[in-house]
Amino acid sequence: MKWNESYNIGIEVIDNQHRQILDYINALEKIRVSGDRNQIKEVLDDLIDYTQSHFSFEENLLEQVSYQYLPSHRGIHDLFVKRLNDYRQKFDLGESVENDLYRLLSKWLINHIQHDDQDYVDAVRDNMLHYLRSQEQKKGKSWFSRFFS
Ligand SMILES: [Fe+2]
Structure with a gap:
């Protein structure tokens, strides 16, 4: 799978994390044919851990901007994490997942x-614009326009 420009949502820190997840998915794709369970386990663990910390990061960000649909977004994340953990458990029981x-x-x-x-x-x-504007009011008028001229 290749990263496509249309996958960018325009928030750099999030885009970078999504790219990292894609790299892990590609690592899984590479290693899955080998049948080497130790290596598969390593990639699985990294992938699941990273995805979970990405979700936490994203939820924190959305909390800071008071995103009104955060509860349902969090619900989607939770459900997905549950599915990932189900797969990890099956893997631990010896299945090839x-x-x-x-x-x-x-x-x-x-x-x-x-x-x-x-x-x-x-x-x-x-919310970022709002934040920058409030900083401008504190610091003087030219500060804000430096970012958006
Ligand atoms: Fe998300």
């Missing part, structure tokens, strides 16, 4: 980025 997991992740991530995540972009951006 890597093909199903690869399919799920590659579809889910792109869909989530392009729909659910895209929905909060305006709220985050508005």
Whole structure:
């Protein structure tokens, strides 16, 4: 899977994290054919851990900007984390889950980025502008225009 420009939501820190998840998905794709369970386990663990910390980061950000749909966005994350952990458990029980997991992740991530995540972009951006404007009032008028001239 290659990163496509249309996957960018325009918030750099989030875009970078999404790219990192895609790298992990690609690592899983590479390693899954090997059947080497130790290596698969390593990638699975990294991928699941990273995805969870990305979700926490995102939820924190959305909390700071008082995103009104945060509860449902968090619900989507929680459900997905539960599915990931189910897969991890099955893997631990000796099943080979890597093909199903690869399919799920590659579809889910792109869909989530392009729909659910895209929905909060305006709220985050508005809030940043609001924040910068309030800083401008504190610091003097020319400060704000330096960023948006
Ligand atoms: Fe999200």
